[in-house]
Each structure stands twice: as C-alpha cells, then as structure tokens.
Amino acid sequence: MKNNKLIFSFLLSLIMVFSSCEDLEVEDLNAASLADVYANPSDILSVVEGQYTLWWDGIQKNEPNMALSVTGEGISASWGNWGMFDLGAKPRLPFNNTLAYGNRFILTQPWIRNNQVLGAIREALFVLESEFGGQLIDPETNTDLTANVLANSKVLQGLALGWNALLFDQSYVADETLSEDELANIEFVPYPEVAAAAVQKFEEAAAIFESNPSAEISQIPGQVMSGAEAAAFCRNYAAMILAYSARTSAETEALDWAKIVSLTNTPMVKDFSPNGDGGFSWWSRLLIQGQLSLWSRMSQRIVNMMEGGTGGPTTVDTQTTTAPYPWPENTNTLPAITNPVDKRLNIYTVHVAGNTFQPARGYHFFSNRRSIRYVDYLLQYTGPIAHLTKNEMGLIRAEALVRTGGDKSAAVGFINDRRVSVGELAAVAASASNDQILDAIYYEHFVEHYLDGVAKPWMNRRRTTVERHGLIPGTVRQLPVPASELDLRGLPVYTFGGDN
Structure with missing residues (x-):
C-alpha cells in the first residue's frame, strides 16, 4: 500500500x-x-x-x-x-x-x-x-x-x-x-x-x-x-x-x-x-454578463481607439469628441457614433443611451457601447464559445514573424484579415516599420478578442511593447499564490498591484 x-x-x-x-x-x-x-x-x-x-x-x-x-x-x-x-x-x-x-x-x-x-x-x-x-x-x-x-x-x-x-x-x-x-x-x-x-x-x-x-x-x-x-x-x-x-x-x-x-x-x-x-x-x-448592458459595456478605451483615438493608459484623449477616453466627469451619455472609423464598432457593439453605473464609483467605468459580438449565445447559452481562434493565432504568429525578422508580407496578411474586410480600415503594408506593424497587431487583439477566452486584453496589455496599449499604472500584472495556500505552508502572504 x-x-x-x-x-x-x-x-x-x-x-x-x-x-x-x-x-x-x-x-x-x-x-x-x-x-x-x-x-x-x-x-x-x-x-x-x-x-x-x-x-x-x-x-x-x-x-x-x-x-x-x-x-x-x-x-x-x-x-x-x-x-x-x-x-x-x-x-x-x-x-x-x-x-x-x-x-x-x-x-x-x-x-x-x-x-x-x-x-x-x-x-x-x-x-x-x-x-x-x-x-x-x-x-x-x-x-x-x-x-x-x-x-x-x-x-x-x-x-x-x-x-x-x-x-x-x-x-x-x-x-x-x-x-x-x-x-x-x-x-x-x-x-x-x-x-x-x-x-x-x-x-x-x-x-x-x-x-x-x-x-x-x-x-x-x-x-x-x-x-x-x-x-x-x-x-x-x-x-x-x-x-x-x-x-x-x-x-x-x-x-x-x-x-x-x-x-x-x-x-x-x-x-x-x-x-x-x-x-x-x-x-x-463573459459571454453572458459581458453582453448585457445593465451589467457591462465595451471598455471606453477600446471604443476610443476604434473611433480614431490613441487609447493611451496615462493620457486624456479628447481628439474624438464622440468617444473621449477616459469618460468625461459628470457626463451620463455621449452621442451615438453613426460612422465610426473602424466599422466593426457598429458590428460588434450597439449604442445604449445613458449608464446604469454609479458615478460615485468612478466615471471611468462608463461607456455607451453594449457588446453584441456573440449575442446569439444569450438565447440559450449554446453555440461556440470562442476560446482560441485561428485569427488570434494568426496575430500571435504575425508578431513572432516580425520579432524574428521573418516574412512581413505573411505577417500583415494575418493583421489585415478582418481589419480590412470587416473594419474597412486601410491595410497595413509590409513596408511599414516593425513598430507600426506591432501596434496594428495589438490593436487587432483588443478589437477582435476582448470577449474571447480568458482575460485576453489584460494579458496583451501587460506584455505589449507598444506604450499606448499598456496597462494603467498600478494594475496587477500577475496573481499571487492564494493566502490560504501560503498560510497552510507557513509562508508569508504577499500580493501585487497598487504600489506593490
């Protein structure tokens, strides 16, 4: 035994x-x-x-x-x-x-x-x-x-x-x-x-x-x-x-x-x-409450980028009055965006007037865009649950090709897959600089896969080499071992985030 x-x-x-x-x-x-x-x-x-x-x-x-x-x-x-x-x-x-x-x-x-x-x-x-x-x-x-x-x-x-x-x-x-x-x-x-x-x-x-x-x-x-x-x-x-x-x-x-x-x-x-x-x-x-407007909205940071803003983590971007980031103080609603720069905004989301969030918790939570990318799932909680798609893997391969000096024509092919045909944005050229191509790769991650799998935006923001796509300072970049496990092993409890 x-x-x-x-x-x-x-x-x-x-x-x-x-x-x-x-x-x-x-x-x-x-x-x-x-x-x-x-x-x-x-x-x-x-x-x-x-x-x-x-x-x-x-x-x-x-x-x-x-x-x-x-x-x-x-x-x-x-x-x-x-x-x-x-x-x-x-x-x-x-x-x-x-x-x-x-x-x-x-x-x-x-x-x-x-x-x-x-x-x-x-x-x-x-x-x-x-x-x-x-x-x-x-x-x-x-x-x-x-x-x-x-x-x-x-x-x-x-x-x-x-x-x-x-x-x-x-x-x-x-x-x-x-x-x-x-x-x-x-x-x-x-x-x-x-x-x-x-x-x-x-x-x-x-x-x-x-x-x-x-x-x-x-x-x-x-x-x-x-x-x-x-x-x-x-x-x-x-x-x-x-x-x-x-x-x-x-x-x-x-x-x-x-x-x-x-x-x-x-x-x-x-x-x-x-x-x-x-x-x-x-x-x-994420495909249930993540698509119900009373519960959540698409982050205003992504909305801002899709309407032509920079979406930076530490800057105030008001160059687009229809989708400023962060959300302006003492404002409950913004005008509907009828002709977004990235047409996917009106395909993946719909405008919802007003916000149900509590202002006392911060206007930075506000957004007028309800996600509908996988709205059919809400009918009976059946159908595909996107976890890791071919498009996402294409973006990962594109980044690998760029970072290894590989075939940039193949790399931009992955980027332009839905960017051009669905978003109606200009194609990224193979002659673009590596920094420009990497910026476009991360942008595609946020637009295409913010509802896919597990916390994809969080993982892409923490690892990005493109400053405008990074995490808000102080955001936890990884999770600590649970206190219960540390306590049972007689180890000190620790954490991350904030000033840690």
Whole structure:
C-alpha cells in the first residue's frame, strides 16, 4: 500500500491543501486499492477525459475572467460581483490576498481546479504504469486505450500548467515523473519554468497524436480532434501560452520568438471554440454578463481607439469628441457614433443611451457601447464559445514573424484579415516599420478578442511593447499564490498591484 498512500498523499496536497478553506470533498482512496478503484481499464480514460470540464470550470466561467477582463480594460463594469469593481477601481489597488476577502475566488478558483487536474492526471498515469503495465486494453472491445490516455493526459497537463503560468507568479509543476521524496518536498516554481513545462507537455501530446492518428480529443463539446489536427492544436496552444506568459515589454522582447514561429508553422484547422451546453458545464460568464448592458459595456478605451483615438493608459484623449477616453466627469451619455472609423464598432457593439453605473464609483467605468459580438449565445447559452481562434493565432504568429525578422508580407496578411474586410480600415503594408506593424497587431487583439477566452486584453496589455496599449499604472500584472495556500505552508502572504 505504500504507493497507494503516496498517491493519496499527493492528492491531498493537490486537492485538500490547495483548496484549503473552500470545502471541497475528497474521496478517501485508502478505503480501496487502486486496482479496485480502476477495475475497468476504461475507467482511467474516463477519469482523464473528465478533467477537461474541471479545467474549464477553473478559468472560463466567473473567476478569474470577469475581474481580469475589467482591470485589463476589455469590458467595463462597476459592480462588485466577481471582484470587478475591486480590480477596476482607479487609482488601482493592491490585490486583497487575505483569507477574509469575499472575492478570493479570483485566486482560489483557478488555483484549486488546475491543481486538481494535475493531481488526477498524475494518479491516472501512475495507475496506468503500476496496475496495467503501461498498456490499457479494453476487455469488452479489445481496443487499445493507451494512446488516448497518454495524449489527453499530456494535453490536460499542458492546460493546467499553462494557465497556472499565465495567472500566477509561481505554482507547482507536479506530474508522474516526481519521486516520492520530490512529492514530499514539492516547492513553488517561477512562472517562466511553469510555462516551459506546459509547452513541453503540449509537444509531447502532439507527438503522440501524430504517431497514433486514432487517438483523439473527444470530450470537449464541438471540438473532436485527432491525429494531425490535434497535434496542430497542441502546438498552437503551446505558442499562445509562451507568448502570453510575459509580464512586461522587456520579457516580451526576451521571449523565444523563433520557438513560437516553429510551433505555429502548421495552423489550427479550426477555431478552438467549445460549444455551450445551456449553462450546465460548458459556459462563459463573459459571454453572458459581458453582453448585457445593465451589467457591462465595451471598455471606453477600446471604443476610443476604434473611433480614431490613441487609447493611451496615462493620457486624456479628447481628439474624438464622440468617444473621449477616459469618460468625461459628470457626463451620463455621449452621442451615438453613426460612422465610426473602424466599422466593426457598429458590428460588434450597439449604442445604449445613458449608464446604469454609479458615478460615485468612478466615471471611468462608463461607456455607451453594449457588446453584441456573440449575442446569439444569450438565447440559450449554446453555440461556440470562442476560446482560441485561428485569427488570434494568426496575430500571435504575425508578431513572432516580425520579432524574428521573418516574412512581413505573411505577417500583415494575418493583421489585415478582418481589419480590412470587416473594419474597412486601410491595410497595413509590409513596408511599414516593425513598430507600426506591432501596434496594428495589438490593436487587432483588443478589437477582435476582448470577449474571447480568458482575460485576453489584460494579458496583451501587460506584455505589449507598444506604450499606448499598456496597462494603467498600478494594475496587477500577475496573481499571487492564494493566502490560504501560503498560510497552510507557513509562508508569508504577499500580493501585487497598487504600489506593490
């Protein structure tokens, strides 16, 4: 039973310890041997595939997406729900990393879920090796399940590690390779190392899919992928993790952009947009409250840019009287914009007269533009939930090409994709300077993907090398390890944001 106790100990650290005061139930695996728990080989595959829902639950629903989308000025909302007001306040405040903070789930939700995924996958791979000799054959169908278990396990490890790297300044890198002693003494790892581990897992998954074309990702609604298609998805997702892991412009410039070019040489076959299931497991709060005018609006900073303003983080831009940024004091509404510079403004949003936000919380929250980009989703919470699209990956590849001295004609092709055909803006020329092309890349990120995935504007603003696109000074650039975890480990509590 020593190995069984090792697994149980590890799960306790990756579920109970990580969850701390969050009241999660943990099954006592000491009550049965692992062979009993996984009596049927297909049970292992079921456990692995079930972790996709847990991963989604940790990042894409309420927390941390809503608060980070506000602080990153993708959407604007002054309500207290999910920490939106706290992270949107001006001047920016330090993140309240305390046990008593009512919105601590901004931290604990992704921390718990991602580490639960890592614990469950480690256990499954341990069982695969210790109980089944590294090969799984379904006795009922005589089907070899090994490649499916391995490939999906690596994808999930990449997702969990990758999002820990994108969100937290440090976290655990825990997988099946750790020895008993290493598990007992596991320590935090800085986010660049966590991101590198995530990239490695995605590359391992890609190799398995290429060697086993029948292996597939099948438990994400609307996203069945196998063989070369799954391999391309894995490498592109790894490229996104690597690109978005930078916290500052200096870190962005120091990234291995040649690696990102390599990872994106084969594009994704389709958008990674899981289908909503009506609000049961696969849904996105950002596509619900993010598109209801009583709850939130498109950030005035993006509105300003789309109407020809500069959208700078520290300047007052009144060169466009129809969309000044920041929103003028003691003003409840601005005129409708009938002929915007970027035509997408009247395609992705509609004018709503007046504001329901409280002036006492700050006029900087105000905006007249309600998002309707994915308005069909509001009907029944079904349909695609854009998480990582081909267009977004094109922008990431374009940036990599520019930063490595690659094909600028190809780079501007990605930029002009929707900029010209939908926005009716002038095409960016391949002869433009690198700075001009990079400015256009980030602009496209904010216009096209402010409602996609998780906190995309926040991640792009913190890493941009274009000053006008950066975060408001004092904005938190990464999340600390939750106070509950630090307290249990006897470590001092720390935080980021404000003057920290």
